[in-house]
Amino acid sequence: MEDRFEISLLLDYYGSLLTEKQQDIMTMYYNDDLSLAEISEINNTSRQAIHDLLKRCYKQLLAYEEKLKLLEKGNIKKEKRNKLINDLKVKYELQIEIIDYIDNVLEDIING
Amino acid sequence: MEDRFEISLLLDYYGSLLTEKQQDIMTMYYNDDLSLAEISEINNTSRQAIHDLLKRCYKQLLAYEEKLKLLEKGNIKKEKRNKLINDLKVKYELQIEIIDYIDNVLEDIING
The missing domain is CATH 1.10.10.10 (Winged helix-like DNA-binding domain superfamily/Winged helix DNA-binding domain)
Incomplete structure (x- = not known):
């Protein structure tokens, strides 16, 4: 299979x-x-x-x-989430507490 | 109709x-x-x-x-996005430039 x-x-x-x-x-x-x-x-x-x-x-x-194409779109969404979170850490240097909050909402939105 | x-x-x-x-x-x-x-x-x-x-x-x-339930889930996602963006403005007082960036990615992810 x-x-x-x-x-x-x-x-x-x-x-x-x-x-x-x-x-x-x-x-x-x-x-x-x-x-x-x-x-x-x-x-x-x-x-x-x-x-x-x-x-x-x-x-x-x-x-x-x-x-x-929900699976294909889901994978693209995950990539966008990863890039955003990385930018918030590296480029914008946000507090980890805020980043975690944003990341949790993103995970919710992508998997919901 | x-x-x-x-x-x-x-x-x-x-x-x-x-x-x-x-x-x-x-x-x-x-x-x-x-x-x-x-x-x-x-x-x-x-x-x-x-x-x-x-x-x-x-x-x-x-x-x-x-x-x-893609439509129903889509509406819930929009509410989560609105709440997050509001929190980033009011509670965390992030720079408008960063909030706009996050909001654009969220829009992309929800509509993509």
Whole structure:
């Protein structure tokens, strides 16, 4: 399968667009690290059925990212945050207390 | 029809999930303020067909918002930005130049 970490992130962004069953199975595989055999047993179905579902859902997540680009934009936002925080430290030499406050709000805004 | 401004915002967030034709017609109606009669003439179809398409697309946009809540989260982010900027002015009394810089990055991050 593809990059598990990337799929886990896509699942964070777009998981709510899958059905509940699809979300559960994707979460078991990509977040909870269950094997195909374990998941197929829990769901009382074949390994092949689980494998196909995972592949289909992955394609759906990629299609959403292709259109909405939330993951790609999220990465750009993190870079902007890092540059700003660095400037506030190095260039503007703000107090660490203020920088921490700003950084916490930025983290909230980016992840919210 | 419903609140045009809200639909225009939903279109910003989720328009890319509609087909190109749907996006065009939604944009004509909600952003460019064309009438049903004008849009139906341009698309060589009936006013009723355009009306139905607009209604169907609006429901789709609402369904995406129901699941992803990008508009709702966007509004919360704007409130957090306003509170932070106000604190930097009133409580921490930072230089206006630094506040403007921070505010521009925040705007970028929220709208990006």
